[in-house]
Amino acid sequence: MNTIPSVNLKDFLSEDPIKKQNFVDAIGKAYEEIGFVALKGHFLDDALVDNLYKEVKNFFSLPTETKQKYEIPGIGGQRGYVSFGKESAKGKKEGDLKEFWHFGQYVENDDKLKEEYPDNVIVDELKEFNDVGKETYRMLEKTAKYVLRALALHLGIEETYFDNYIYNGNSILRPIHYPPITQEPDEAVRAAAHGDINLITLLMGAQGKGLQVQNHKGEWIDAIAEADELMINVGDMLSRHTNNKLKSTIHRVVNPPKELWGTSRYSIPFFMHPISEMKLDVLEGCIDENNPKAFEDITAGEFLNERLIELGLIKK
Structure with missing residues (x-):
């Protein structure tokens, strides 16, 4: 597969069972083959998107010392500001050429999670x-x-299987600023090749070149969304839970051509995480003779902690 398939969530939400099933089949096929789709028909309206980008640009334009007031020690960068070059991809020593902000869950009716x-x-x-x-x-x-309801149907499990795990889940909204590049980067890129930790990632701001996805042949292909589309990919938690039936695809954000070094890039991923107690044990329906169980049992919280250590965001 050398292009990212496009699907429309309105088909899944329609009263038409054929449209709904076609959506389930299309997104399931895409996530088995390349792990990415471009999604139309989502719940973001244009005014909200415009306001968000305006506010994000306003924040990253603040003086460095002002932004650093909001960099909170001891929480692994899970809320507030994370300064330029602080995060690196798993296995990379060079920091990515980005700064970012984290909005986290707004917990409802659960004092234990408010504490966590x-x-x-x-x-x-x-x-x-x-x-x-x-x-x-x-x-x-x-x-x-x-999207997760459609994937549950594709996997042959109950449609609302994921609902209780993602309600009050440990999800993160991450506005990212890739500042202008001022000198030849020493091995560093805007975001080095990586897989995401979580269940699924919904990415705003994938218009224009920069985001690349690695297909099964090892080739890098451009992932470019239309203005009204979100790019949505499978994360490692969901890949693990489905015994790699749904693919968590390696992707990266490359540096622009030299003539565009003077420009900023903004992108805003939403990392959908479940509650920490969710068991990521391989689903029974994803195990067979040709696909034996590939992963040890682990909870989402344990898996996240392991990965934050590997990313250098928290210390052992």
Whole structure:
């Protein structure tokens, strides 16, 4: 597969059983073959997207010392600001050429999870930033719920299987700023080749070249969304849970051609995580003679902690 398939969530949400099944088949096939789809018909409207980008650009334009007020020690970068070059891909010593922000879950009706998750960080200088971030988080979480329902049907399990695991889940909305490149990078790229940790990732801002996906032949292909599309990919948790039936594809963000070094790039992924207690044990329906169980049993919380250590965001 050398292109990213496009699907429309409105087909799944329609009352038409044929359209719904066609959506399930198309997204299932794409995630088995390349692990990415471009999705139309999501719950983000244009005004919300415009407001979010405006607020994100306002935040990253603040003075460095102002932004650093919001870099919270001891939480592995899970909320607030993470400064330029702080994160590196698994196995890479060079830091990625980016700075970013994290909005986390807005917990409802669960005091235990309120204790477990760090509080969201409020930016005093930008009153709209916090509200727009929260609304975007909610709409992407809602979109992700229906994508996971379609995948549950594709896997032959109950449609709402994932619902209880993702309600109050440990999901993250990450606005990223890739600043202009001012000198020849020493081995560093905007985001080195990596797989995502989580169940699925919903990416805003994949218009234009930069994001690349590695197909099964090892070739890098450009993943470019239309203006009204989200790019959505399988993460390692879901790949593990399905015994690699659904593919967590390696992807990267390459540096632009030299004539575009003076430009910023912004992208905004939403990392859909379940609650920490979710067992990622391989689903029985994904094991057979040709596909024996490939992974040890582990919870989502244990898996996340392992990966944050590998990324250098928390210390052992």
